[in-house]
Amino acid sequence: MKHSAGNALGIYISIPFCRTKCTYCNFASGVFPASDHARYVERVIADLAGAQAWAGSVGAELPRRVDTVYLGGGTPSLLAPELVARIFAAVRAEFDLDADAEVTMECAPGQLTDATLGAMTAAGVNRVSLGVQSFVDREAHASGRLHSRAVVEEDLRRLRAAGIANLNVDLIAGLAGQTLASWEESLAALVASEVPHASVYMLEVDEDSRLGREMLKGGARYRAGLVPNEDAIAQMYERAIERLDAAGLRQYEISNCSRLGLESRHNLRYWERRPYLGVGLDASSMLLSDPTLAVRRGSGQGLDEDGDLPRFSQRARKGWGTQDSILRATTTDDLATYLAGTGAMETEWLGPARQHEEAWFLGLRTNAGVNAAALRAEFGEELVEPALEAVERLAQDELLVFEGERARLTARGRLISNEVFQEFLRPETAEAKRG
Ligand code: SF4
Structure with a gap:
């Protein structure tokens, strides 16, 4: 991990709630009653409050200074305004958020009330990622999305009117029924929307999603027979990069293009190996850590399956600084376990x-x-x-x-x-x- 004394932290908070389940999705997300939202946010707040103590117990360094926050999911925009406000109040109470921090929230088109938008801006959200996937209504509907192009355009207008101009639109190449011509339509709409950032993903259907099961076993409900083949998907992807580049959105990562200076600072930290804390369901953290400290502090973690310190930390004692160990920790992906607060964190130390x-x-x-x-x-x-x-x-x-x-x-x-x-x-x- 790239590290320096002045390392700031990024915080990822997962919000696993969706209004409907998209046909291709196999994330740890789902449709849950609103009563679960409040309980879930309580847990997130408790985890933020307990983060320093947890980090200490596993010998990890958790900087107080935070320069990016990302609320992803799922569909964070489904949260009631008071829950959005409480999450950000907890982040600010437990950490020192830079005045110019990048604060992103993922939103689903048509699923953002004025009240939640108001709570977002009041809390300092200054970047929104909109899960559009396709501007062609029949494609969006067939994959389980509820919005139309008109709704997306209206949401972009509302977000800008609320002062959020740093906007990302996600598109997926390879949706059922998509053709090169309909893809061109989506790209043209994206360019016309003048958003400064776009993410383009090539559909990878997980066999455990509804679409994936239908592709394996046959059936017509999710239009699996209409999923474009690999070559067509690759062609769509290449065309997108070219079309976006011509519109001034330069590719800076496999799936991401932006205007200069408006790259996602939070996502860059993953690729540039800078530390982050993941809170909520199925969230990962990467922190500088010394496993010998974890053992000395009696957390029972930091030892390998034979009860020995991992080999690299033996080496650490001979000259590698303790900073040469990185801790990767992942929270449970089971909502009931997470809500009950009984899920153990999976931890793994990475040597050089x-x-x-x-x-x-x-x-x-x-x-x-x-x-x-x-x-x-x-x-x-x-x-x-x-x-x-x-x-x-x-x-x-x-x-x-x-x-x-x-x-x-x-x-x-x-x-x-x-x-x-x-x-x-x-x-x-x-x-x-x-x-
Ligand atoms: S909105 Fe995102 S997380 Fe929710 S079901 Fe669709 S793809 Fe999955």
Whole structure:
């Protein structure tokens, strides 16, 4: 993880409530009664209040200074105004939020009341990500979304009138019934909306979603037979990047394009390996941590399955600074468990070798790419050299370019990025992922 004394924290808060379940979705989100919303927010507030104590127990450093907050889901805009206000009051009570912090909230078109919008602006939300997916009404409806293009346009107008101009629109390439012509229609509408940021995802259907099950077993309810094939989806994606670039929205990450200076600061921190705290259902944290401290503080965490300190922390004692250990922690994905407050946090410490792998596949997601000299300085020659052999192979296959110590994916590399990233995994990590 990139670290410096002045590291600020990002906070991600997951709000797992949706009005309907989209056909392709397999996130830990669902349709739950409003009474659960209030109970859930209570838990989130309790977790924010307990975050410093928890971090101390696992030997992690949790900066008080926060420069990005992201409320994602799910559909955070479904929360009642007082719940939005309470969440942000808790963030401000427990942390020092920078005056110019980026504060994002995900909203579903047509699912944002004036009262909730008022609470958002009062709480300092200054960026909104709108889950549009398609501006073509029949496609949006077929995938379980409730809005129309007119509703999206009206929401963008309301958000701007409320003073929120930093707006993102999400689109998905590959929805059932989508064609190259209808995709062009969505792209034209996005460009006409003049939002400064767009995220474009290639549909990956999870077999456990309703659409995924229908694709495997047959049926017509979710129009699985009308999902475009992989080549068509790739063509849509490439066309989107080209069309958005022509409109001044430059690609800066595999799925993200923006006007210069309006990149998502929160999402950049994931790819640039800066610390974040995840609160709520199925949320992850990445923090600087020393597992030896976790053991000394008696949390029972920090030891491997044989009851020993992980190998890398032995090494830490011989010269690696304690900052060379990173803690990844993930909360439960079961709502009842989360509401009951009984879910144990899953924790895992990453030593230099794992961090180095992540540095490659997170960094390569960005158009800025990975600076091999910086990685040598951070991790040493021994770890970086084998990765540079992978870089050479990938450059020969034109999936990546390597110039002046900087490796970047090519357009083709971005299309099959997951396969490219495999090349940077050590055999033991690849094995663990398969297992
Ligand atoms: S709105 Fe998002 S989280 Fe909710 S069901 Fe649809 S895709 Fe899933």
